Amino acid sequence: MAKKKKRNREAPMFNPDMDTGVLRPVMARVAARDVNDKYSEYPSNGLNPRRLARILREADEGNVRMQMELFEEMEEKDPHLFSQMQTRKLAVTGLDWEVQPFSEDERDKEIADFVSEQLKSIENFDEVLIDMLDAIGKGISIMEIAWAVEDGRDIIEDIEYVHPKKLLWDAATDEMKICTSEYPAGVSLLENKFVVHKYKAKSGHAGRAGIMRVVSWMYLFKNYDIKDWVSFCEVFGMPLRLGKYDASASEEDKKQLMEAIVSLGTDAAGIVPTSTMIEFIESQKTTSVEIYEKLARYCDEQVSKAILGQTLTSDSGGGSYAQSKTHNEVRHDLTVADAKALAVTIRRDIIRPLVEFNFGMDADIPLFGFSCHEVEDQKEVAEIYRTLVCEMGLDIPKSHIYKKFNIPKPEEGEEILKPPRNETVMPSTEAAEELKLKQKEGQVEQAQVDAIVAMSNRQAEGIFREMMKPIFKIIDKSEDMEELQKILKDEEKLRELYQEMDSPELEDLIQQGVYLSSLIGRSMD
16 A cells, blocks of 8 residues: 555544543644644753752652753754764664554454554554654653544555643642643543553552653763863863063063964964963873763763663673673664563554444454564574474474464465475486395395494583584674674684694594594495
8 A cells, every 4th residue: 555645635623522532533733743842851961860850849749841851952952962872862762663464363363454554554653663762761752643534544655753842630620631822721631542651660659650850860960070070171182382582571472472472272273472471381180181081981980870761782892792782682672572461552542443443343463473483582582493303302392382483374275485405316226226235235234233323422512512602702802793703714813812722632532533434434345
């Protein structure tokens, strides 16, 4: 289905007394496309501990406007914070998603196909997902559904972002409302009109659940640190230009000397009378620079821990490749959690009303999910299942395998993939008789050779384990794959590695095996 083009038709006026959104979709625009959304009070300007505490207290009382504007500015002004938030969001939007029928019933399959077609036809659906994931930072994200009618069906024409600064929690009932220019005191969120995605970084009220609230103090401290660092660079980044003049210098000479010193700040060239001189005094305050950098780096590390759960994958700090792989798995856990929470919201606030308006209130809601399985994990799991079935003989139902690897079960009569057949050419009668005689003649000797091979393999396990220790040692010390490749390309280090892997025990074992096999072969002559 082609992407729906946004229609520039005039939407009807919103009437909260008539538009409830329960039995039929609300066609009117409620909160999206407000021209005032682009304006801000810029609460980060002149931000200090007292001002930050006041903003957070206002949010606790239900007015989150200043807090949401501050969170928006924090992403704009802090590149590290923006990068970490983007990493967290894009990890989910990069996953494939799928709509599955609630059951194998034909009606449920028809509903699932309709929903899948509708979601795929929404223009920039990936951007909709990113806007919904804004809840990771702010604790909550609001989207407004633009409904339309097409071929007798209620369809979703667009899903538009609503700035969370419009939210308001009622002081008496704690009901979440949305403020608009027509209703500044706030109106209740209409059913089947808004997509409300919440993220709970910690337990408590929704206004305090976002990660941005957790890192706001680190942002403030880093902001102070960067300002002081810039001031330090202005003072000590360039050498002090000290002008000296003779006691007999005239006022004109002094004036020319001062002008020359000032112009040296930008022009790096100038002339002065012979009775004056300019001296450059270099700054030696390197310790202060390290303090500023350490504090800024510390704040960045705490932000990374809060957003990604760790710091190793976001910085180029020390650590082994194995440690980095472990931390990546931690990030995968966060991605799975984000994807599951997002799937629940999409099924509840987007798919459910789409189904109920078109197929009735009693229709079963299709399932929605993201494919969160990593390729490496699937390979390891497949190897485990192969061992359980082929070597241990464990009985495992096919339905479990289909579900485990997220593979659709083939329909009846559907073409399926099969492994290639090993077609062997049958030998002729004479050749078969000759082969049979040869097999009978060498059966005992071949069994002896096989026993030697099996025994040698068992004895070689410990030898190979010792031989590989130098390689394992290099891998553990390498911080990443690039460093490991660099080491393995160094001919001198490879020569040293080859000498460390020298094993006289392996040579003796091979010689003994070859010698015994040779004796068995000669006995057959």
